[in-house]
Amino acid sequence: MTLTAFLILVAIGFLVGGFGALAGIGGGVILTPVVALYYGLPMHQAIGVSLVSVIATSTATSALYVEQHVTDIRLGMTLELATTLGALIAALMAAHIDRRTLALMFACFLAYSSASMVRRAWYSRNENEEEPVHDYTVRNYPLGMLASLIAGGFSGLLGIGGGPIKVPVMYLFMQVPLRVATATSNFMIGVTAATSAVVYWGRGDVNLGVAAPLVAGVFAGSLLAARIKHRIPAFYILILLIGVTAWFSAQMFYKVATGGFR
Amino acid sequence: MKRDTPREERLVALTLKIGAYSAFACIVVGLVLHHAAGFGNGVTAAGMIVLLATPVLRIIVAGVQFLRERDLQYVLVSLGVLGIVMLAYWLGV
Numbered sequence: 281m282t283l284t285a286f287l288i289l290v291a292i293g294f295l296v297g298g299f300g301a302l303a304g305i306g307g308g309v310i311l312t313p314v315v316a317l318y319y320g321l322p323m324h325q326a327i328g329v330s331l332v333s334v335i336a337t338s339t340a341t342s343a344l345y346v347e348q349h350v351t352d353i354r355l356g357m358t359l360e361l362a363t364t365l366g367a368l369i370a371a372l373m374a375a376h377i378d379r380r381t382l383a384l385m386f387a388c389f390l391a392y393s394s395a396s397m398v399r400r401a402w403y404s405r406n407e408n409e410e411e412p413v414h415d416y417t418v419r420n421y422p423l424g425m426l427a428s429l430i431a432g433g434f435s436g437l438l439g440i441g442g443g444p445i446k447v448p449v450m451y452l453f454m455q456v457p458l459r460v461a462t463a464t465s466n467f468m469i470g471v472t473a474a475t476s477a478v479v480y481w482g483r484g485d486v487n488l489g490v491a492a493p494l495v496a497g498v499f500a501g502s503l504l505a506a507r508i509k510h511r512i513p514a515f516y517i518l519i520l521l522i523g524v525t526a527w528f529s530a531q532m533f534y535k536v537a538t539g540g541f542r
Numbered sequence: 543m544k545r546d547t548p549r550e551e552r553l554v555a556l557t558l559k560i561g562a563y564s565a566f567a568c569i570v571v572g573l574v575l576h577h578a579a580g581f582g583n584g585v586t587a588a589g590m591i592v593l594l595a596t597p598v599l600r601i602i603v604a605g606v607q608f609l610r611e612r613d614l615q616y617v618l619v620s621l622g623v624l625g626i627v628m629l630a631y632w633l634g635v
Contacts, residue, residue, distance in 0.1 A: 470596070
């Protein structure tokens with residue numbers, strides 16, 4: 281790989297890690313289409329690369345959220361029982377799913393993520409980051425476990441974190457405050473993505489030449505962003521990410537429809 | 543339900559921090575060596591392995607702390623998660 285191509289990957293990682301951490305998303309939803317559409321990586325390799333990047337974002341940012349007392353470690357680890365199981369099953373299944381089907385599923389998930397960020401942008405207008413988290417009792421564990429199993433499955437299948445599935449369920453049905461739900465989901469993503477990443481690694485679907493520069497950029501971007509997060513309103517970053525995910529979704533649908541991803 | 547204690551939070555955050563920074567350092571050093579001297583892929587790969595191992599280490603650290611607090615329910619939860627991740631390692635590599 282030329283030095284230029286290498287530096288572009290570092291820069292992409294930096295931007296995705298940075299904006300991802302600012303908006304509270306893992307960034308897998310953006311990295312997979314970038315490497316699949318513009319670097320021509322086969323879908324399975326794009327997902328493998330994205331999985332390791334997602335672990336980097338989660339690890340870099342969750343240390344900070346744990347220190348800020350907004351992560352519920354016990355709730356996170358309980359739900360991890362389901363996310364890791366879902367991730368393991370899905371990662372094993374992914375080998376038997378053809379590239380076009382994966383690309384089509386990914387395009388659908390991108391559209392869903394874009395829509396779910398519209399809702400988050402709407403809420404974030406009157407969300408106060410400085411306010412202390414109020415006391416809460418976690419309810420509805422069975423539903424939370426089910427959502428986590430599904431989120432883990434999507435993570436292992438598509439190389440994403442699964443935040444857009446877990447966060448609304450924790451917030452709306454388990455009565456966990458939104459900030460705690462977001463931080464706890466982010467905390468769970470590291471273990472979940474590591475579970476499926478190992479399966480992809482074993483199959484040779486983690487391309488180190490592409491993954492290493494991306495991960496280096498992601499680390500730098502998300503470590504920096506987690507520190508300046510409180511000074512930047514999430515609203516504008518969400519608007520940007522809504523546009524980016526909607527655009528990638530349209531591009532992937534178009535490419536599948538015109539016979540791409542073979 | 544029991545709340546997380548400050549000690550648990552400190553230990554888990556410390557594990558994640560050490561893992562993140564050492565993986566980052568290994569990957570950067572490996573990549574710089576690769577482009578400057580033509581070797582160093584082993585260091586990069588080691589960084590990737592640290593990255594994949596950090597979440598597992600975090601489960602163990604939390605589990606041991608739960609054990610010291612005699613919080614058996616969450617010791618079992620930690621063992622369960624660890625078991626599934628180990629199964630993935632066994633099936634994957």
